[in-house]
Each structure stands twice: as structure tokens, then as C-alpha cells.
Amino acid sequence: MSHAFHYLDDVAIADLAFDASGDSLQELFQSATCAVIEALADPTTVGSTWRQTIERTAEDPAELLFDWLSDLVYWKDAAGVVFNRSDLTLTRQDRGYWKLTGLLYGEPVNGSVQTLRADVKGITKHLYEVKQEDMRWHARVVVDG
Amino acid sequence: MKLNTEMQVNQISDELWEIPTSEKEGMLVPARIYATPAILQSMDVGVFEQVTNVACLPGIRRYALCMPDGHWGYGFPIGGVAALDVRSGVISPGGVGYDINCGMRLIRTDLIREDVQPHLDRLMTELFHRVPAGVGASGFIRLDRLSFEDVMVHGARWCIEWGFGWHRDLDAIEEGGCITGADPSKVSDQAVSRGINQLGTLGSGNHYLEVQVVSSDRIRDKETATAWGITGQDQIVVMVHCGSRGFGHQVASDYLKVFERAMRRYGISVKDQQLACAPFASVEGQDYFSAMNCAANTAFANRQVITHQIRKAFATVFGRPAEEMGMELVYDVAHNIAKVERYSEGELVVHRKGSTRALGPGSPDLSPRYRMTGQPVICGGSMETGSYLLVGTEGAVRDTFASTMHGSGRTMSRAQAKKAARGEQIQKQMKQRGILVKAVSMSGLAEEAGFAYKNISEVVEAVDRAGITKTVAELRPIGNIKG
Numbered sequence: 001m002s003h004a005f006h007y008l009d010d011v012a013i014a015d016l017a018f019d020a021s022g023d024s025l026q027e028l029f030q031s032a033t034c035a036v037i038e039a040l041a042d043p044t045t046v047g048s049t050w051r052q053t054i055e056r057t058a059e060d061p062a063e064l065l066f067d068w069l070s071d072l073v074y075w076k077d078a079a080g081v082v083f084n085r086s087d088l089t090l091t092r093q094d095r096g097y098w099k100l101t102g103l104l105y106g107e108p109v110n111g112s113v114q115t116l117r118a119d120v121k122g123i124t125k126h127l128y129e130v131k132q133e134d135m136r137w138h139a140r141v142v143v144d145g
Numbered sequence: 146m147k148l149n150t151e152m153q154v155n156q157i158s159d160e161l162w163e164i165p166t167s168e169k170e171g172m173l174v175p176a177r178i179y180a181t182p183a184i185l186q187s188m189d190v191g192v193f194e195q196v197t198n199v200a201c202l203p204g205i206r207r208y209a210l211c212m213p214d215g216h217w218g219y220g221f222p223i224g225g226v227a228a229l230d231v232r233s234g235v236i237s238p239g240g241v242g243y244d245i246n247c248g249m250r251l252i253r254t255d256l257i258r259e260d261v262q263p264h265l266d267r268l269m270t271e272l273f274h275r276v277p278a279g280v281g282a283s284g285f286i287r288l289d290r291l292s293f294e295d296v297m298v299h300g301a302r303w304c305i306e307w308g309f310g311w312h313r314d315l316d317a318i319e320e321g322g323c324i325t326g327a328d329p330s331k332v333s334d335q336a337v338s339r340g341i342n343q344l345g346t347l348g349s350g351n352h353y354l355e356v357q358v359v360s361s362d363r364i365r366d367k368e369t370a371t372a373w374g375i376t377g378q379d380q381i382v383v384m385v386h387c388g389s390r391g392f393g394h395q396v397a398s399d400y401l402k403v404f405e406r407a408m409r410r411y412g413i414s415v416k417d418q419q420l421a422c423a424p425f426a427s428v429e430g431q432d433y434f435s436a437m438n439c440a441a442n443t444a445f446a447n448r449q450v451i452t453h454q455i456r457k458a459f460a461t462v463f464g465r466p467a468e469e470m471g472m473e474l475v476y477d478v479a480h481n482i483a484k485v486e487r488y489s490e491g492e493l494v495v496h497r498k499g500s501t502r503a504l505g506p507g508s509p510d511l512s513p514r515y516r517m518t519g520q521p522v523i524c525g526g527s528m529e530t531g532s533y534l535l536v537g538t539e540g541a542v543r544d545t546f547a548s549t550m551h552g553s554g555r556t557m558s559r560a561q562a563k564k565a566a567r568g569e570q571i572q573k574q575m576k577q578r579g580i581l582v583k584a585v586s587m588s589g590l591a592e593e594a595g596f597a598y599k600n601i602s603e604v605v606e607a608v609d610r611a612g613i614t615k616t617v618a619e620l621r622p623i624g625n626i627k628g
Contacts, residue, residue: 009560015350016559040280070398077339077391080281109281116586118559119280119349119628121394122243125401125418126219144219144243144394145350145559 003031007039008140011127016118017142025061026090028130028137029100032065033086036072036123039143041082042115048084048105057099062130064090064098065139069123072104073143081106082114118145146182150193154178154185160213160611164197171201171416177208179545181607184213187556187599191217192224198416199227204234204425206490210545212500213607214554214599218242220419223499226548229425231485231492235413236430237422238404238437240496242481243397245437246444247352247388248319249478249501249523249551251534251620252452254459255471258358258379258623268356268462269581269624275454276354277346278628279585284345286450293341294329300442301477304449314449316512317474319502319520322445324484328435333399336436340392340443345450349589349628351552352387353528354451356624363619369518369536370618373475382620383472384532385451386525388481393440400433425494434483434494441482448477475534476521478502480551486510488546495546503537503549503614522614524605526553528582529575529595531621533605540612549614553601562597563588575625584627593627 004021011017018035022028037043054071058064068088075081083106093099109116122144130139148154152168160179166172176196178185192215199221200209206228215224220239227240261268277284288296296303301322304310315321347354361377364370370377389396404421407429408414413422423429452474456467463470483496504511504520511520522535530553541547557565568587571594575582584590608614 007560009558009564011558073391074335074339074395076281077343078335080283080342082280109279111279111585116280117588118586118592119282121348121350121391122398124219124243128418142219 003034005031005035011142015143015145016120019138019140021136021138023136025137026088028139029065029068029088029090032069032139032141033072033088036069036120036143037083037086039118039120040076041117043084045114046082046084047107049107050079050081052104054102054104055100057093057097059097061098064100065130066123066128068100068102069141073120073122075104081108082116120145146186148186149188149190152193152197160607164193169197172197174200174205174208176200178211178215179607179611179613180213181603184599184603184607188215189217192222195220195222196225198420199225201416202227202229202235202237202420202422203413204230206230206493210548212550213604214499214550214552216554218498220417221496221498224550224554225498226496226500226546228488228493228495228546231425231494234425234494235422236425236434236483236494237420237496238397238400238433239419239421240498241397241437241483242498243394244388244481245393245396245440246479247481248444248448249480249525250385250448250452251475251523252383252455253374253471253473253475254381256381258381261381264462265581265624268458269583269626271458271462272354272455273583273626275458276451276626278626279349282346282628283342284450286344288341290337293337296344296446297329297332297439297442298327299323300445301449304446304453309453310449314452314474316514318445318477319479322449322477324438324441326435327438327442329439331432331436332396332439336392336395336399339395340390343390343392344447345454346390347387347451347626347628348390349586351593352628354626355384355528355622357382357384357532357620357622359618359620363621365616365618366536372518373521374473375475375534375618383455384523384525384620385448387447387451389440389444390447392443396436396440400436403429437483441479445477476523478523486546493546497548499551500548501551502547503541504547505537505539505542522549524550524552524601526601527595527598528593528622528625528627529580530601531619533601533619534617535605535614536617538612538615541614545613550604550608553598553604555597556599557597559592562594563591565596566591566594580622581624582627586628590627
């Protein structure tokens with residue numbers, strides 16, 4: 001994966017924070033998704049035998065990103081999986097709503113073959129922001145780990 | 146003295162500092178920070194901002210407090226304490242934390258280091274096998290929804306009923322391991338799905354299971370230590386740090402959303418989104434309190450099941466029943482919780498986030514076993530430096546709503562710690578120093594390096610000198626399991 005995100009050294013002393021960006025909102029969502037996936041485990045060590053489609057709509061893209069990233073954390077525990085990648089599309093709907101369709105790929109946790117990292121437990125609103133600046137979308141996310 | 150804030154910070158005593166209400170618009174009470182001058186100087190700007198934000202919450206009484214292990218959290222600082230009136234005040238998930246009833250548990254043994262050292266590798270392997278840790282770990286207990294609801298309502302009592310512990314364990318758990326008022330109908334299906342398979346698991350991050358040694362020269366209060374079965378002479382004890390896992394996190398996330406909407410309805414504004422709150426007496430406030438109690442009870446049950454597994458691991462390795470090895474529970478404390486307690490101001494909902502209840506001798510809220518001594522307070526340090534056993538005091542009841550520190554507190558972010566050292570290197574160095582570490586994630590191990598934490602001895606000294614707890618014993622690690 002080579003999406004635009006980097007983990008932050010000086011934010012969220014006890015947990016994990018990252019900045020993600022993209023030329024479009026969809027690219028931003030993909031970058032932020034990769035940041036969460038890579039925080040959980042090295043995706044190159046994770047297979048894709050498990051799949052889950054997720055659809056969400058929201059008026060505010062910041063809320064949509066927050067809910068989508070929270071979905072990743074939810075499925076990690078509910079299905080006991082870590083992720084390899086996600087394919088997602090973001091489309092503008094009527095009345096200003098955004099619709100996200102995401103397909104998550106992963107496999108059940110298996111520490112003997114996967115390089116596991118942090119057990120991300122929640123997406124927080126601490127310092128959370130999604131903004132467009134200089135024609136590029138940016139998000140700052142602090143996750144509780 | 147140079148501090149990481151422009152606010153006026155007045156010295157009240159050698160270990161107590163106060164930020165007056167004039168320093169931030171909306172502060173209803175002063176903010177008080179317990180710290181030595183050196184600790185205060187090292188505190189990040191977030192502590193000062195967040196503790197003064199907490200001082201603005203409707204219905205707060207006396208002071209917003211921060212303990213010496215305080216650092217930047219979400220909404221409340223870690224180490225934060227606030228007591229709010231049950232009629233006019235609010236309840237805030239930000240004052241409890243995502244990991245509801247994250248807490249500490251200490252188990253004593255009759256074993257000494259000489260008994261354990263030759264078998265330490267096997268013991269740690271057995272513990273690592275029996276107590277799952279790390280990302281996505283699930284426990285050995287399989288529950289249906291109704292049984293999981295029983296866990297939410299009955300907490301550690303459910304475990305005893307099902308054979309995961311001894312009846313007398315309940316006397317050694319805060320609230321007897323079962324908080325009343327838990328209502329599973331206030332918990333989402335998502336929270337249930339996340340938590341139903343996680344009973345008996347450690348998690349990751351700063352959660353751990355540690356085999357420790359208590360040497361006689363590290364016991365500061367022999368009388369109290371003896372009363373709790375801590376005898377020194379290189380005695381082996383086991384410490385557990387974990388909470389309600391994904392279940393509690395989902396409860397917190399669910400209700401932060403509910404409270405964002407509720408604040409608009411009740412006309413409440415807060416300085417930070419993570420302080421989202423609702424009147425304690427409102428439907429939303431009571432629903433959260435009921436759901437939070439479900440998570441708190443589940444955390445008590447989680448630590449109880451882990452205790453059962455620890456006893457089984459010791460029995461397997463040493464070939465004797467756990468009872469014969471004196472594996473009694475010293476105590477179990479919550480350090481992320483909100484509870485209704487009575488003080489001179491009346492009934493208050495006391496939020497402790499990274500802070501431990503510290504009831505003094507004679508407290509009617511303690512089981513008879515601890516009424517003479519006061520409540521044990523278990524404080525975890527970094528995996529390299531050791532931990533402490535303290536005792537609650539009347540001073541804490543008088544000054545801090547019976548609250549004290551919970552651990553050492555970080556000074557370095559996880560990302561910085563990972564850049565400074567590799568997990569494999571830390572594991573090797575610790576082995577050379579006589580501490581055997583088993584970790585699911587090497588990057589997770591690097592995040593928990595000792596240099597990323599404050600010196601716990603300085604933190605303990607601060608609360609001891611402030612009189613809000615007294616030091617009983619220092620515990621040194623010889624084996625550690627991390628997620």
C-alpha cells in the first residue's frame with residue numbers, strides 16, 4: 001500500500017495519531033483506511049479469505065470517515081480479523097449526501113503468520129478534523145489503542 | 146519555574162498546585178494538580194488545558210483534580226478526577242475513558258523467587274498460552290447473548306458461580322466485583338458483538354500480566370502488608386492490568402454520539418468534543434450510566450477469568466493446587482469509572498479516569514477484610530521499573546474525593562518510543578536484567594519501553610507526601626506478558 005498518511009510523534013501520548021491526505025475525498029478515505037489497517041497489522045502478512053461489504057451514507061464527510069473507520073475497528077473485534085486491504089467508492093447522492101461503499105478484505109487473526117501491531121480500540125474525536133486545503137483533502141485522526 | 150502553560154498556577158503546598166477560576170472563561174471551580182515541582186514541570190500542555198476544561202462542566206463540585214501521573218487524554222486528562230452533583234451535574238464518557246473499568250489486580254502466592262526462577266520460562270509460556278493477548282484475541286469461554294447479559298449484570302459473581310474463582314475473591318474486589326444498576330438493554334448489539342468472545346483476554350497497548358517479586362527491603366509498611374498477605378522475603382505475586390476490552394470501547398463510542406445530540410437538546414456546551422456529556426439525571430445520562438456499569442462488571446469478570454487462568458497455569462507448572470500455593474487475591478481496583486458516592490456536598494457522581502479510588506481505614510464502603518487497614522491501591526509502573534502497592538487514607542477522602550494515582554504515566558508518545566528502540570532489542574536487554582518478556586507484537590513492546598514512562602517512584606512519592614495514599618510495598622518484575 002502506498003497511500004498518503006503518516007503517524008504523528010507528538011500527538012496522543014498514550015495512543016496513536018495520524019495525518020492522511022488525498023487529492024479527492026475518496027483518496028483521503030483510502031489513505032486514512034490504510035493508516036488504520038497498517039496500525040493493526042502488517043497487511044503484507046495478512047491474507048484475504050474474509051470479506052465484508054459495508055455501506056454508509058452521511059451528509060458530512062467528516063462524520064462519514066469517522067463512522068467508516070469505526071466500522072473497521074468494530075469488524076476487527078466482531079469477526080476476529082485483521083485486514084489486508086479495502087476497496088472503497090465514494091459517491092455524491094441527492095440532497096448533498098455522500099455514500100460510501102467499502103469492501104474490506106482480511107483474514108482471522110493468526111499471530112504465527114501475521115505481524116500483529118496495535119489493538120486499535122476506538123476512533124476518537126480528539127483533535128479530529130477533515131478539511132480541504134490547497135485543493136487537497138486532509139484528515140487528522142487520533143485512535144485509542 | 147517554567148511550565149508548559151501560560152496559565153497562573155499557584156502553589157498550595159509542596160505537592161499541590163491550583164489554577165484559579167480566573168484563568169479560563171467558564172471555570173466553575175479551581176483546578177488542582179497533585180505533583181512535585183519536577184513532575185509539574187514535565188507535565189504536557191494538555192494536562193493544564195484539559196483539567197481547566199473539566200472545571201467548566203455543569204454541576205462540578207469543589208475542584209477539578211489531576212493526579213501526578215497525569216498526561217494528555219481525551220476530554221479529561223489521564224489522572225483526572227471530577228465529582229459532579231447527581232441532581233444538577235452531568236456525566237461524561239470522557240471522564241471515564243474508552244476502556245471502562247480498566248483496572249489492576251494483584252494476586253499473592255506463598256512461593257518465593259527461588260521456587261519460581263528455575264521454572265520461569267515454562268511458567269511464562271504457560272501464562273502466555275492461557276491468557277490470550279494482542280489484536281483480536283478471543284478467550285476460551287463461549288457465551289450466547291443471554292449468558293453475556295448475565296456477565297454484564299453480575300460481573301465477577303457470575304465467574305464464581307461458574308467456577309472461575311473462589312467465593313472469597315469477591316471480598317477483595319472493588320464493589321464486590323458487581324456494580325448494581327447495570328442494564329443490558331442499554332447496550333448496543335455492536336458492543337455485544339465486540340465483547341462476547343473476549344472474556345479472559347488481556348488486550349494490547351499498556352495492558353499486561355506480570356510476575357513480580359516482593360523483597361523484604363521493599364516493604365515500607367510491614368503491618369499493612371502483612372494484613373494483606375504480603376510477607377516479602379522474595380515473595381512471588383502476579384499483577385494484571387486490563388479492562389472491558391472492545392465491549393467497553395463500543396459502549397463509550399456509542400454514548401459519545403448520543404451525548405453529542407443530547408447536549409444540543411439540553412443546551413450544554415463544552416470546551417472539547419471529547420467532553421460530550423448529558424445531565425446525570427436525564428434519560429441519556431442514566432442510560433449511559435447503566436451501560437457503563439455493564440462494561441464495568443464485564444471488566445471485573447474479565448480480570449476474574451484471567452485470575453482463574455493464572456491459578457491454573459501455576460498449578461500446571463508447579464504440580465500443586467493454587468490454594469495450596471496461597472494464591473489469594475490481594476485486591477482489584479478500577480481506575481476508569483464513574484460512581485455515585487456520598488461526600489459532604491451530598492451524592493456526587495465521581496469520575497475517575499486514570500485514577501484509583503483510595504478509601505481510608507474505617508470506611509463503611511470497604512469489606513470488613515480491609516476496614517482496619519484502608520483500601521489497597523495497585524499502581525502499575527512500566528514493565529522495566531516495577532509497580533507499587535499503596536493504601537488509601539482519610540486524607541484522600543477529605544481532599545480528593547477518595548482518589549489517587551493509577552500508574553506512572555507516559556512522557557513519550559508511542560510513535561516516539563518505537564523510533565527510539567526496537568522490541569527485540571528491549572526484550573533482549575530485559576532478559577539480561579532478569580525480566581523475561583513474552584509479547585504478541587514486537588512493535589507493541591517497543592511502545593511500552595521503560596524510558597517512555599515517568600519514574601513511578603517519584604509519582605508514588607508525590608501522593609505519599611500529599612497524604613492521599615501511603616506506600617506499602619514496591620514490586621519488581623521478573624516476567625511480563627504483553628499484547
